[in-house]
Amino acid sequence: MVDHPPPDPGVPHLVVRGLRKTYGAPPVRALRGADLTVRAGEFVALMGPSGSGKSTLLHLVAGLDRADEGTVALAGVRTEELNSTKLARLRRRHVGLVFQFFHLIEHLSALENVALAALIAGCRPTEATARARDLLDTLGLLDRAAERPGALSGGQRQRVAIARALANQPTLLLADEPTGALDSAGAAEVLDLFRRLHAAGQTILMVTHNREVAAGAERVVRMRDGCVVDSVVDSGKDSVVDGESDDAGEPVDPLVAPSGPLWVDALTGRRTRLRPRTDAGDADPGGAQRYVGSGP
Numbered sequence: 542m543v544d545h546p547p548p549d550p551g552v553p554h555l556v557v558r559g560l561r562k563t564y565g566a567p568p569v570r571a572l573r574g575a576d577l578t579v580r581a582g583e584f585v586a587l588m589g590p591s592g593s594g595k596s597t598l599l600h601l602v603a604g605l606d607r608a609d610e611g612t613v614a615l616a617g618v619r620t621e622e623l624n625s626t627k628l629a630r631l632r633r634r635h636v637g638l639v640f641q642f643f644h645l646i647e648h649l650s651a652l653e654n655v656a657l658a659a660l661i662a663g664c665r666p667t668e669a670t671a672r673a674r675d676l677l678d679t680l681g682l683l684d685r686a687a688e689r690p691g692a693l694s695g696g697q698r699q700r701v702a703i704a705r706a707l708a709n710q711p712t713l714l715l716a717d718e719p720t721g722a723l724d725s726a727g728a729a730e731v732l733d734l735f736r737r738l739h740a741a742g743q744t745i746l747m748v749t750h751n752r753e754v755a756a757g758a759e760r761v762v763r764m765r766d767g768c769v770v771d772s773v774v775d776s777g778k779d780s781v782v783d784g785e786s787d788d789a790g791e792p793v794d795p796l797v798a799p800s801g802p803l804w805v806d807a808l809t810g811r812r813t814r815l816r817p818r819t820d821a822g823d824a825d826p827g828g829a830q831r832y833v834g835s836g837p
């Protein structure tokens with residue numbers, strides 16, 4: 542599925558430091574010093590309230606826009622040092638983008654939509670078609686290859702969009718609310734696909750407002766007011782940190798999550814396993830189990 546050398550999970554694939562971005566007049570400070578590290582092969586969900594800067598962060602990582610301050614290193618390359626031609630080349634080589642509303646071309650078939658991405662990147666037509674066919678096959682859509690997007694379900698359309706994002710074998714798959722326009726069955730379909738891609742070694746950074754979708758990721762990072770505020774590992778739903786989910790239900794406090802989550806410092810990527818507190822004097826009045834760091 543991923544035709545790159547297997548990722549070395551110890552190596553940061555994406556390193557964002559002190560990213561700042563202000564839009565327009567009056568100025569809107571979309572990013573106020575965001576820091577994030579994503580390791581090779583990681584599947585990270587990015588959550589946070591509307592307006593907290595998630596899409597802006599994704600756009601800057603993708604090289605679709607430039608930061609005012611700060612650095613983005615993708616696969617070891619500092620993007621702010623590149624001119625626009627080199628940035629576009631890096632983006633083609635390393636980044637696949639998936640959006641909430643698919644953005645497929647309605648008068649092209651599923652196969653043509655995927656092949657077009659490879660053609661634009663310089664593939665010969667026969668190779669582009671073969672690659673598109675392979676991807677649709679892997680994603681379970683080969684029998685729908687000749688259909689236009691209008692004849693596909695939401696989940697199938699998003700899978701075609703994901704196939705298109707993968708057409709040039711990106712090392713980093715970026716997705717901005719990829720299940721936001723889908724019903725629960727479509728969302729489950731897309732999440733399952735992301736999990737399969739992740740299992741095959743794909744590095745994924747996915748924005749979502751959906752707590753259940755985030756729980757499918759390996760790590761959840763939360764943003765607030767233009768900054769990354771925390772980051773928790775554990776694929777168990779109980780350890781998902783989400784104060785701002787659109788879903789009904791109480792936010793989960795990471796310090797009372799019952800499964801003893803693994804904290805990850807968003808800046809350094811350092812992981813710390815939390816363990817239950819033993820001092821009875823600090824017992825939580827609500828009966829919730831509290832955790833403390835157990836060291837690196």
Ligand SMILES: Nc1ncnc2c1ncn2[C@@H]1O[C@H](COP(=O)(O)OP(=O)(O)OP(=O)(O)O)[C@@H](O)[C@H]1O
Pocket residue numbers: 564565569570571589590591592593594595596597598
């Ligand atoms: N091109 C732009 N011009 C002006 N302001 C912008 C632009 N893009 C984003 N903003 C502003 O920057 C802030 C962060 O926006 P962003 O889209 O990154 O938030 P978000 O976390 O993705 O929100 P949502 O969950 O609603 O998608 C918001 O206040 C938004 O209005």
Ligand SMILES: [Mg+2]
Pocket residue numbers: 595596597717
């Ligand atoms: Mg957004």
